[in-house]
Amino acid sequence: MALAIIVQKSAAGEIRDPxxxxxxxxxxxxxxxxxxxxxxxxxxxxxxxxxxxxVPTPFQPAAQRAWNRCNAEEA
Known part of the structure; x- marks a missing residue:
């Protein structure tokens, strides 16, 4: 998961040095x-x-589980 996050942030220009x-x-x-x-x-x-x-991400299944947890915490 950490590497997928780094790839996404790097591709978006959010980090300089992965x-x-x-x-x-x-x-x-x-x-x-x-x-x-x-x-x-x-x-x-x-x-x-x-x-x-x-925007679709390469780690969609894991991201969907995390998204579900985020929404559950807000409720």
């Missing part, structure tokens, strides 16, 4: 501060095409 971003993610994981579900929720809510439709 290796450094990954190292930061591993450091946050070791500290117990990495929350991939929140990253996936952010990717899903922020990825919209110019007509407002969601």
């Amino acid at each position: 290796g450094a971003y990954f190292r930061g993610m591993t450091e946050r994981h070791r500290a117990g501060l990495l929350h991939l579900d929140k990253s996936i929720c952010a990717l899903l809510t922020n990825r919209r095409s110019s007509n407002g439709n969601p």
